[in-house]
Amino acid sequence: MSDFRLKPQSFLDLILTAPANEMSSLISSHLTDEVVWDVAYPVERLSGKTHVLEAFFEPLRSAFSHVRRRNEIFIGGPNRRAPGGHWIASVAHYVGNFENPLFGVLPSDHLAFLRSGEFYRIEPDGRISEAKIILDLIDLMRQANRMPLPGMLGTEMLFPGPATHDGVLPLNQGDGERTLDLCEAMLADLKAYDPNTFTSKGQTGENGYWHDDMLWYGPGGIGSNYRWSGFEKDHRAAFLTAFPDRVGGDHYCRIGDGNYAAVSGWPSMTMTHKVDYLGVAATHKALTLRVMDFYRCAGGKIMENWVLLDYLDLFRQMGRDLIAEQC
Structure with a gap:
């Protein structure tokens, strides 16, 4: 075939x-x-x-x-x-x-x-x-040195390719469906979280979904971070504080291929802007967010996660035109 x-x-x-x-x-x-x-x-x-x-x-x-x-x-x-x-x-x-x-x-x-x-x-x-x-x-x-958002979260950097250099047309890596199973289980448990610690069931530890040395590569305005502690500090805490009622996972596509999986929703997430976020005062508006996640897994753990978010559309909904505001 x-x-x-x-x-x-x-x-x-x-x-x-x-x-x-x-x-x-x-x-x-x-x-x-x-x-x-x-x-x-x-x-x-x-x-x-x-x-x-x-x-x-x-x-x-x-x-x-x-x-x-x-x-x-x-x-x-x-x-x-x-x-x-x-x-x-x-x-x-x-x-x-x-x-x-x-x-x-x-x-x-x-x-x-x-x-x-x-x-x-x-x-x-x-x-x-x-x-x-x-x-x-x-x-x-x-x-282009025209950043319209404050630099206050993770590390802004070029997206790297997978550490294993095998993400383009992967072959003979095993069962992509099993890789997708792992990512889907993680996403299901990620929905609920402790509002004080921003942790979710089953994400870390010996039996957790994520490897201790996980890398999370985020989009412009958020940046990238290392290990679960970095993910919480440099992205998750600020996001969940601002949008505490967020509900995600409304995906039109979920696929697995070898050690890789990818999911996306258009939009994936619904939420209310209840606390200031990235320089925007709380609007208390109902918002939606388009999301793409790409994962590399190994040994039953998620090793790397590349994330694309339509933040220009999100900020448009909050009343900000970031293209018009570029320096």
Whole structure:
């Protein structure tokens, strides 16, 4: 049986590097006629092949000179959630000299790594019929010295690839369904927490889901952290204090592939903004949050977690336009 991951991987590389007069043909060959392409704020929904080409790929090529795609994770598998089907999940960087504005973000005229979380529904003929993409434009602003949020949480850094360097088209790693089982069990127990310590049942310790040396890689505005104590201190405490009634896990996609798993909701989370967060006074508004999580597991433990959040949309709901506020 052919590897259904290969055709979309080839397309996503080629569409950035092909001559401009070949882009339309590539789009026609690799996307369905009714493709739906959902991108984080401010792009939002694109419908149809022409719209995807003109409002997503052409702006990327214009903003980053000689842009290239660098996959850190590229996995695929059957989706446990409706609408089912086979899906691809990827953590990638769009790499190039950032010379022209991109979706309102002003350029730096220097090398930039735009991180992206991506989910694609793949039809039996190999074409993409649906996409969900979170571009970390806040981190792009940080790289251009235009950061609109205070630096108060974790370490802002380039997303690394997996420590094992085997996250792109993994082979012969074992049962991806078992990897996904582990991550789903963790997510189920993560929902409830102690409001004083911000801990949840079963997360750490000898029989916990997370390895003692876990690494959590967060998006622009949050940053990354090390071990569960760092995760609580540099992200979870501030988030749960601000949004104590948050409920997550409303996912459209959950897949496992070897030692990797990926889940996403659009939105995944509902919550109320009850306490100040990242410089925004409590609005007491009901909010939603689009979320993507990518996991690497080993020996029955979660080792690494890459997280993409649509924070531009979250802050829009709180009354802040972070693109307009960039320095």
